[in-house]
Amino acid sequence: MTLRLATRADLEGLPLDIAPRLLGAQLQTVVDGAEVHLRITEVEAYHGQGTGPTPDPGSHARMGRTARNDTMWGEPGHLxxxxxxxxxxxxxVVCGPDGLAGGVLLRAGSVIAGADAAASRSGRTGRDLARGPGRLGQVSGLRHALHDGIDAITGDTLNGARAQLWLGDPVTGIAAGPRVGVAGIAGTSAFPWRFWIDGDPSVSPFRWGRGAADAQAMLN
Structure with missing residues (x-):
């Protein structure tokens, strides 16, 4: 696969449009001198207030800009x-034009370099190293709030960490469905904003969020 460093222009579209494109991409991090490369296999799109034609009740930025979600409103390519x-x-990965909130959650990936560092950070080995967003964050070495806002386009160092996002050729066999563990209507088929590489063993299992199964039953 041919890889190239992502540009801001690559990420200026709505998160819902960008999310499938990040499948097969690589997030490469260096934290405290330890390098890990993750191939992204599962993502979820989130839109902020005023972003896109459909309000997203599952987004951290659904009610507007706050201290917590401030990075989502910045220029694309920051994390x-x-x-x-x-x-x-x-x-x-922050997506969309500067001033509109949006992000693509990296839900799962496979470690393709730096397995020793990833295992040391997580205490695990095998395909489950980055299966799920918490595990992916753990093995990447990126930490809230030390590394919130780190720039994955320039690769500039922030609090002892560097991150870069590399794009590859578009992958085939992409599946889509409801987001995992998201509450209410935002976690149903009304928002099929989760994308994954079908059959990849690193993809996390689906589970309903609070009230989402009941909301889905009302849709059926």
């Missing part, structure tokens, strides 16, 4: 690193 359940650092 929005947020804390989930007070424990897990999760990594999103």
């Amino acid at each position: 929005y690193v947020y804390l989930s359940h007070g424990i897990h650092s999760c990594v999103n």
Whole structure:
């Protein structure tokens, strides 16, 4: 596969349009001198307030700009690193024009370089190293709030870390469906904003978010 460093122009579209394009891409990080390369196999799109034609009730930026989601409103190519359940650092690629909020959550990936560093950070080995957004964030070495806003286009260092996003050839066999663990209508087939490489063993399992199964039943 031929890889090239992503540009801001590559990420200026709506997250819903950019998300499938990130499948097969690579996130390369160097944190405290340890390098890890992750091939992205599963993503989810999120739109902020006023972004795109459909309001997204599952987005951190659905109610507007806050201190927490500020990175989502910035120029594309930065990484929005947020804390989930007070424990897990999760990594999103900011997409869309500067001033409109949007991001693509990196839900899962496979470690293609730096397996020793990834295993040391996670205490795991094998295909589950980066299966799920918390695990992916863990093995990448990127941490909230130290690395929130790090620039994956320029590769500039932020608090001992560097990150770069590399794009490859478009992949085939892409599947789409509801987002994982998202509450209410935002986690149903009304928002098939999760994309993954069908059959890839690193993809995380689906689970309903709070109230999403009931909301789905009402849609059926």
